[in-house]
Amino acid sequence: MKRWLPAPLLSAGLFTFWLLLQQSVAPAHLLLGALIAIAVPRLTAPLRVAGGRVRHPLRLLRLIGHVGGDVVRSGLGVGAGVLKASRHPPRGRFVVVPLELRDPHALAALAMITAVVPGTVWCELALDRSALLLHVFDVADDAAFIAHYKSRYERPLVEIFE
Numbered sequence: 001m002k003r004w005l006p007a008p009l010l011s012a013g014l015f016t017f018w019l020l021l022q023q024s025v026a027p028a029h030l031l032l033g034a035l036i037a038i039a040v041p042r043l044t045a046p047l048r049v050a051g052g053r054v055r056h057p058l059r060l061l062r063l064i065g066h067v068g069g070d071v072v073r074s075g076l077g078v079g080a081g082v083l084k085a086s087r088h089p090p091r092g093r094f095v096v097v098p099l100e101l102r103d104p105h106a107l108a109a110l111a112m113i114t115a116v117v118p119g120t121v122w123c124e125l126a127l128d129r130s131a132l133l134l135h136v137f138d139v140a141d142d143a144a145f146i147a148h149y150k151s152r153y154e155r156p157l158v159e160i161f162e
Contacts, residue, residue, distance in 0.1 A: 004038060006045045011037040052105030056160050058093040058141035067113050072117040072150070081119075081138050094123065097132045097146050101154055106161035111155050 005011050018033035019025060056061055081090045107127055107129065114122040119137035128133070139145045 006040065007041040007048070008161050010041045010104060014040055046112055049104065052103065052161055055162075059156055063153075063160065066152060066156075067116065070117050074120075078118045078137055090136050092135065093133050093139060093142075095136050095139060095142050095145055096156075097134060097149055099126075099130060099132055099154065100158055101162070102129055102148075103157075103161040106157040109157055110153060111162075 014032045018036055019029060020035075022029045033103035081088075099107075101110060107125070110132075111122050114120050114134065121135040122132065123135055124133040132147075136145060
């Protein structure tokens with residue numbers, strides 16, 4: 001079964017989306033959708049990374065809650081910073097964050113978290129994955145920001161994935 005359908009959920013999704021896009025269940029669309037659902041996962045199998053193992057799902061839920069709250073708080077903070085930029089310009093700068101994370105899934109999650117939280121932009125990851133370069137919209141103290149970033153995002157990801 002794995003030979004024909006290496007990713008059954010992906011195949012089911014492709015088949016369903018094909019039929020939704022075509023807005024028809026004609027035999028030709030069913031056949032073409034089935035061919036796509038079988039061929040695409042088989043052709044892209046070498047490109048897919050093996051799934052990561054989540055060791056502490058409750059900590060993952062807590063991290064999702066923290067990120068959601070941070071998105072709201074940071075959005076309001078960036079909005080306020082933009083509105084009062086003429087009187088108090090933001091102190092945007094690049095910050096180098098040393099990393100303990102090495103797991104590729106955890107690094108991908110950290111990249112997504114960084115991209116979602118307003119005011120932070122992931123710029124570069126060191127080749128040896130030992131440091132991360134971020135641009136921060138408004139930061140007064142680099143050391144305080146690094147400590148906050150590591151405790152809020154990196155440490156939970158280390159606990160969840162490593």
